[in-house]
Amino acid sequence: MSTLPPSIQNLVDHFTTLPGIGPKTAEKLVFFLLRRAPKDLHDFGGAxxxxADNVQLCSRCQNFTDQDPCEICSNPRRDQTTICVVADPLDLLALEATHNFRGVYHVLGHNINPLEGITPNDIRIRELIQRIEKPDPNTREIILALDANNEGETTALYLARLLKKYPIALTRIGKGLPMGSDMEYADSVTLSNALEGRREI
Ligand SMILES: [Zn+2]
Incomplete structure (x- = not known):
């Protein structure tokens, strides 16, 4: 039985749903918040x-955005004919941090992962196909920027098979990415090199 007042226990319970946060850490965080000014707490809750109210998925790239299409998709200086496919929005952030990619993105949301029951139907492959089947803008290159691990490999192979029939250059970055690594943890120089050294598959 918890000895915490229900209001505090309620927030502790919410914190424990976050990755890497156990009950002890959750309690620490909530008591830390309790020392803040009420206005700060309202701002935190408001954020x-x-x-929940304002963030949606971009109808083109499927990344999280406040406006649809997102800033990248609606930027006339970005090359709309080159689509870089990533599994996760954090991978997109890592690639943007290189300042070395002028194309647009497609966020799958996840890698294919049979062990976790994530099949091709559970990730945003359908949306990618719809995009490249549209004549305007005409997609010229698809870059697969997927993690250098089993799940990324499975996803890349699946997409390579699926996209073969389209008259599009299909490339993959990976050279220079340490095997087993997550894209989001790769540093900017490594990612930049991997992007420039991408190979046709
Ligand atoms: Zn977008």
Whole structure:
């Protein structure tokens, strides 16, 4: 039986749903918040509500955005004919941090992962196909920027087979990425080199 007041226990329970946060850490965080000014707490809560109310998926690239299409997709200086496919929005952030990619993205949301029951139907492959089947803008290159691990490999092979029939250059970055590594943890120089050294598959 918890000895915490229900209001505090309630927030502790919410924190424990986050990755890497156990009950002890959750309690620490909540007691830390309790020392903040009430206005700060309202702002914190408001930021969470704002996420729920205002963040949506971009109808083109499927990344999280406040506006649809997102800033990258609606930027006339980005090359709309080159689509870089990533599994996760954090991978997109890592690639943007290189300042070395002028194309646009497609966020699958996940890698294919049979062990976790994530099949091709569970990730945004359908949306990618719809994009490249549209004549305007005409997609010229698809870059697979997927993690250098089993799941990334499975996803890349699946997409390579699926996309073969389209008259599009299909490339993959990976050279220079340490095997077993997550894209989001690769540093900018490594990612930049991997992007420039991409190979046709
Ligand atoms: Zn977008």
């Amino acid at each position: 969470l509500s704002h996420l």
